Amino acid sequence: MRRNSIVASRIRGFYRRLVVALLIFGMIFGISIFGGAPGQAVRNGVNYLLTKNYDFSGRERSIEKALKWVPDLSRLGIKPKRDLDVEVSTPGKLPDLPVSGRLVRGFGWQRDASNWLYFHEGIELAVTKGTIVRAVLPGKVVRVETDKRIGKVLVIEHDHDCATLYGRLGEAGVKTGQEVVQGQVIGTTEDTLFYFQLRDGDKLVDPTSRLQQ
Incomplete structure (x- = not known):
């Protein structure tokens, strides 16, 4: 009372x-x-x-x-996540993108052909059909499946609660549970567009902002 x-x-x-x-x-x-x-x-x-x-x-x-x-976040044991810290030559940075291509759609808020505002969760690159896709960081493959929007996708989890998603794949050269190394070929693109997404913990991040200079 x-x-x-x-x-x-x-x-x-x-x-x-x-x-x-x-x-x-x-x-x-x-x-x-x-x-x-x-x-x-x-x-x-x-x-x-x-x-x-x-x-x-x-x-x-x-x-x-x-x-x-x-919820009481402190009682749940939830703590602020630190910045992405991966085991490459420059901590917190990606050594390269998974494919060589031209950026045609960036990360963040966009407008579609009808001028509707929407949030694009990754980036899209224009590539040649069948372009080789490589793992940007070492890690473990946790998902290989088909998505209604971006076709065949592959997800790799890395150290420090970081994950990368590779979409619009034609062939996946690795299986769920498989360990991969940085630069390893993990598949090829299905068509002339490739989709890539980066997560830092539970937050989406612009992959181009994490590229090494």
């Missing part, structure tokens, strides 16, 4: 502070914009709202119930 009372008190305090902040802004705006009778009317209205006794009873229980679903 004591905990419920404390939560309810904090919620009421939050609402009151929010209302007061908004009304102070309105008061300043009214005083600075209006003069004479209009300004006085605004000030009278603000004074009424500031002195009004607001009743938030009946809402505390539903808000408290919602707050129970907010």
Whole structure:
């Protein structure tokens, strides 16, 4: 009961502070914009709202119930992930892209042919059909499957919670569970477009931002 009372008190305090902040802004705006009778009317209205006794009873229980679903990250043992750190000549960088090709679609927010905004999770490169695809880093193959959007895909997990995805493959030269080394041939492209994605922990990263200079 004591905990419920404390939560309810904090919620009421939050609402009151929010209302007061908004009304102070309105008061300043009214005083600075209006003069004479209009300004006085605004000030009278603000004074009424500031002195009004607001009743938030009946809402505390539903808000408290919602707050129970907010996870305590520290209790779950979740810690901020450090930057990508891979075992190459320059830590945190990719030595090269999986294929040689021309970048035709970058990472991030894009607009399609109908001008709709969407988020592109990787990059696409224009290549010659049957181009050799190489692993950018050493690791273990964890998935070889077909995706509805980008055809045959292959996923490799690397050290330090890093993973790479290779899409639009024609042939996969490795199997799930197989260990690969940096630069090893892992397949070929199916057509003239190749898709590549990089994940750092649970975050998508622009692969071109991690290339060694």
